[in-house]
Amino acid sequence: DGGITQSPKYLFRKEGQNVTLSCEQNLNHDAMYWYRQDPGQGLRLIYYSQIVNDFQKGDIAEGYSVSREKKESFPLTVTSAQKNPTAFYLCASSIAGGNQPQHFGDGTRLSIL
Amino acid sequence: SQKIEQNSEALNIQEGKTATLTCNYTNYSPAYLQWYRQDPGRGPVFLLLIRENEKEKRKERLKVTFDTTLKQSLFHITASQPADSATYLCALNSGGYQKVTFGIGTKLQVIP
Numbered sequence: 001d002g003g004i005t006q007s008p009k010y011l012f013r014k015e016g017q018n019v020t021l022s023c024e025q026n027l028n029h030d031a032m033y034w035y036r037q038d039p040g041q042g043l044r045l046i047y048y049s050q051i052v053n054d055f056q057k058g059d060i061a062e063g064y065s066v067s068r069e070k071k072e073s074f075p076l077t078v079t080s081a082q083k084n085p086t087a088f089y090l091c092a093s094s095i096a097g098g099n100q101p102q103h104f105g106d107g108t109r110l111s112i113l
Numbered sequence: 114s115q116k117i118e119q120n121s122e123a124l125n126i127q128e129g130k131t132a133t134l135t136c137n138y139t140n141y142s143p144a145y146l147q148w149y150r151q152d153p154g155r156g157p158v159f160l161l162l163i164r165e166n167e168k169e170k171r172k173e174r175l176k177v178t179f180d181t182t183l184k185q186s187l188f189h190i191t192a193s194q195p196a197d198s199a200t201y202l203c204a205l206n207s208g209g210y211q212k213v214t215f216g217i218g219t220k221l222q223v224i225p
Contacts, residue, residue, distance in 0.1 A: 043202070
């Protein structure tokens with residue numbers, strides 16, 4: 001079955017550590033996205049990519065980095081510069097060109113030790 | 114400033130009744146609006162998309178309306194069932210055709 005796989009489901013980070021969240025899709029979608037979800041807030045866009053080797057900052061990119069070396073993969077690194085990283089992180093993909101539904105993974109919950 | 118407002122409080126409804134959820138927006142001019150369902154601990158699942166030139170869209174027991182004058186979308190679930198209990202998110206395109214902004218969501222509880 002086609003879909004998006006995020007791993008791990010739960011992740012713990014120590015202070016000062018960088019961590020990388022994995023996102024893989026086999027839907028052959030060009031566009032991929034990373035969101036952060038906090039209680040009482042809507043999904044907020046961190047980064048998005050419309051094509052391989054290209055990505056743009058979203059609304060809250062500070063303290064995060066991404067790469068898009070393969071169409072199927074869009075890993076997100078939460079750096080030590082992100083001061084409040086505890087959140088539920090969601091990856092999505094869609095057909096490029098706008099006006100398209102996004103397909104989401106089941107998220108990674110990141111907590112600080 | 115730009116805002117998307119959904120009822121942040123939970124909506125409780127009796128099984129079999131029609132649930133109506135509201136999405137209001139300010140200072141956006143969306144070309145389209147989407148509705149998603151999210152269950153606890155899971156990612157959102159796409160339900161319906163409605164374009165600015167469409168007044169209404171239906172899919173099985175779901176109906177969405179889009180009023181660009183009122184800057185509002187209504188999401189209806191007819192003959193609601195306990196399995197419809199979830200949080201429903203609206204999203205509209207913002208800052209470019211591909212980028213979307215999500216509302217907080219409304220939690221729906223269907224009581225047997």
